[in-house]
Amino acid sequence: MKKSNWLLILAAAVTVTLPFFTRDAFQLHLLIVCGIYVVLAVSLNLIFLTGQLSIAHGAVMGIGAYTSALLSLKLHWPVLFCIPLGAVVSGLIGFIIGIMVLRITGIYFAIVTFAFGEIVVLVFLTWESLFGGANGLLNIPAPVLELPGPGALSFSSKTAYYYLILLTVFLTLFVFHRFDVSYLGRSCRAIAKSEKLAESTGISAMYYKLLAFSVGNLFAGLAGALYAHYLHYIGPGYFSFSESVHIIVATVIGGVGTLLGPILGAVFLTLLPEFLRGTKDFEMIIYAIILILVLMFMPQGLYGGVLSAKRRFLDRRKRGPDAVTN
Amino acid sequence: MLLQTKGISKAFGGINAVVDFSFEVEEKEILGLIGPNGAGKTTVFNLLTGYYDVDRGRVWFDDKYITGWKPHMIAQRGLVRTFQSTEYLFFGHTVLENVLMAKRTFFESGVCSNLIGLPKGRKEERKCREEALELLRFMGLEEVKDTFADNLPHGLQRILGVAIGLAAKPRLLLLDEPMTGMNPGEKRVMTKLVSRIRDKGITIVMIEHDMRSVMEICDRLVVINFGHKLCEGIPEEVKENPDVIEAYLGKRHGSYSG
Numbered sequence: 054m055k056k057s058n059w060l061l062i063l064a065a066a067v068t069v070t071l072p073f074f075t076r077d078a079f080q081l082h083l084l085i086v087c088g089i090y091v092v093l094a095v096s097l098n099l100i101f102l103t104g105q106l107s108i109a110h111g112a113v114m115g116i117g118a119y120t121s122a123l124l125s126l127k128l129h130w131p132v133l134f135c136i137p138l139g140a141v142v143s144g145l146i147g148f149i150i151g152i153m154v155l156r157i158t159g160i161y162f163a164i165v166t167f168a169f170g171e172i173v174v175l176v177f178l179t180w181e182s183l184f185g186g187a188n189g190l191l192n193i194p195a196p197v198l199e200l201p202g203p204g205a206l207s208f209s210s211k212t213a214y215y216y217l218i219l220l221t222v223f224l225t226l227f228v229f230h231r232f233d234v235s236y237l238g239r240s241c242r243a244i245a246k247s248e249k250l251a252e253s254t255g256i257s258a259m260y261y262k263l264l265a266f267s268v269g270n271l272f273a274g275l276a277g278a279l280y281a282h283y284l285h286y287i288g289p290g291y292f293s294f295s296e297s298v299h300i301i302v303a304t305v306i307g308g309v310g311t312l313l314g315p316i317l318g319a320v321f322l323t324l325l326p327e328f329l330r331g332t333k334d335f336e337m338i339i340y341a342i343i344l345i346l347v348l349m350f351m352p353q354g355l356y357g358g359v360l361s362a363k364r365r366f367l368d369r370r371k372r373g374p375d376a377v378t379n
Numbered sequence: 380m381l382l383q384t385k386g387i388s389k390a391f392g393g394i395n396a397v398v399d400f401s402f403e404v405e406e407k408e409i410l411g412l413i414g415p416n417g418a419g420k421t422t423v424f425n426l427l428t429g430y431y432d433v434d435r436g437r438v439w440f441d442d443k444y445i446t447g448w449k450p451h452m453i454a455q456r457g458l459v460r461t462f463q464s465t466e467y468l469f470f471g472h473t474v475l476e477n478v479l480m481a482k483r484t485f486f487e488s489g490v491c492s493n494l495i496g497l498p499k500g501r502k503e504e505r506k507c508r509e510e511a512l513e514l515l516r517f518m519g520l521e522e523v524k525d526t527f528a529d530n531l532p533h534g535l536q537r538i539l540g541v542a543i544g545l546a547a548k549p550r551l552l553l554l555d556e557p558m559t560g561m562n563p564g565e566k567r568v569m570t571k572l573v574s575r576i577r578d579k580g581i582t583i584v585m586i587e588h589d590m591r592s593v594m595e596i597c598d599r600l601v602v603i604n605f606g607h608k609l610c611e612g613i614p615e616e617v618k619e620n621p622d623v624i625e626a627y628l629g630k631r632h633g634s635y636s637g
Contacts, residue, residue, distance in 0.1 A: 228494050235493040235500055236479075236486045236507070243469055243480040250467045253428065254481035254547040255454035264490065 072212045081211040087323045088218035089276050092225045094303040094315035096272035103265045104245030106163045110300045112170035115292025117143040117274025118281035122193045132196035136278040143274020144267050151266040177289040189288030308354025317355045381406045387436030396422040398606040409583045411597035419606040420586045428460045429453045459549035463556045465536040468528040475524040478511045481546035518542045534565035554585040
């Protein structure tokens with residue numbers, strides 16, 4: 054078997070067995086949050102792939118969260134059915150917004166998505182009868198899986214929820230990996246490089262931008278819905294502008310355009326504040342300095358940095374009379 | 380007749396870039412589109428491939444009325460153009476990736492079957508790679524297939540530009556100055572390539588300033604000046620046409636007046 058396949062199995066084995074190594078509820082909580090941010094960062098990266106920067110990812114996550122929470126609270130639909138529905142609604146809204154705004158590119162697109170995100174949060178905040186206003190929604194139920202034999206399996210424990218998140222992460226990574234290695238990903242990269250040239254070869258720029266935007270938003274909604282049913286509480290503040298920026302930073306710190314980069318970035322950004330807890334008042338300052346240093350010394354992000362370090366290491370080992378310089 | 384235009388016109392503000400321009404392209408010929416700088420040659424390409432909308436006139440390709448179509452639709456139909464500038468490559472990607480990116484029309488498997496990884500998509504992907512490598516062999520780019528497009532010498536960048544166009548499976552390929560900036564050796568390579576592409580059954584319309592190459596490989600020439608068609612015919616006739624000589628060299632006092 055190929056080396057990369059072994060690494061994949063190893064990574065899967067480690068993530069599956071992680072809950073056995075920790076009895077600490079807070080550590081499990083961090084792992085769950087990591088998983089949710091991995092889905093968010095990887096899905097934002099898909100939109101990045103076509104060369105578009107969306108500053109609405111936090112708000113789109115909120116659409117998924119509120120949709121799924123409301124369906125389960127008001128209509129009492131089974132949660133495991135509401136979560137995918139929340140994702141589909143996010144994807145659909147992304148699709149409709151995409152039709153309107155994907156013609157514009159660059160900084161203008163970023164501004165329009167920023168405005169869209171603000172509108173969404175304002176709707177959550179001011180439509181009190183439906184979305185609960187500033188108080189948000191309370192007592193959102195945990196998913197329950199009705200099994201025919203032994204009865205119901207509830208995801209109210211952190212360990213159980215961790216496995217639900219892990220399953221989602223695996224699904225997300227599989228889909229985005231397939232996107233990446235097929236002609237879909239290639240066409241998106243082609244559009245990002247030169248829309249004019251891509252169209253001259255028969256690639257419809259609008260089609261792929263819309264596809265990437267819709268699928269990216271769909272998975273953001275999925276992450277949002279999972280977040281809502283995990284916390285049992287959501288409020289408009291969770292999906293604000295700063296949340297969108299947080300996801301963008303995770304993607305960029307990890308490395309845009311790769312699959313592993315956003316994963317690294319999401320985990321790094323979720324765990325970093327925990328390691329800085331001891332520094333008290335200086336936490337945010339040190340946090341910011343670390344982010345700046347990462348981007349100064351690894352402009353390609355953490356993943357790019359790891360790759361070039363590995364290349365340097367291999368070059369050093371190879372250096373000798375018959376060394377091949379590249 | 381593969382391509383036919385009737386009276387296409389395009390004005391930018393007060394400047395008439397192309398005026399009432401009609402011409403036809405027969406299957407499997409190499410047609411040269413020549414004229415002085417600024418005559419409107421590239422504008423004609425942009426009009427044919429949908430990058431500009433025509434003000435007036437019609438275009439038929441392969442018996443389809445394609446006026447008003449979007450560029451990617453026209454390309455999918457088999458009318459593919461290359462660009463004059465070597466800026467139009469997928470920089471930051473290898474030569475092989477450049478060609479693979481341009482092979483979108485090759486794929487028939489849908490979005491969903493690719494996202495869940497059905498065997499059909501995977502099989503297509505393998506076959507696409509084989510075809511891409513074959514194309515690189517044909518274009519003489521096989522040795523540099525893993526080189527980044529940015530690092531290629533100018534001549535090879537031009538050849539890669541043509542390869543990207545060919546990857547899109549054209550029936551009619553529009554080459555916009557494929558030999559600009561090439562040394563004589565590279566020009567010979569490109570000339571040979573163009574006639575080999577035609578031998579594969581692909582029709583070619585070529586804008587080119589290098590007269591020796593044009594006279595050597597073109598079956599027919601269309602001359603354009605100030606947006607108007609000046610004349611057309613086989614290279615030997617066009618070369619002797621007084622209007623053409625005047626357009627290129629200017630009018631000498633007293634001559635050609637009678």
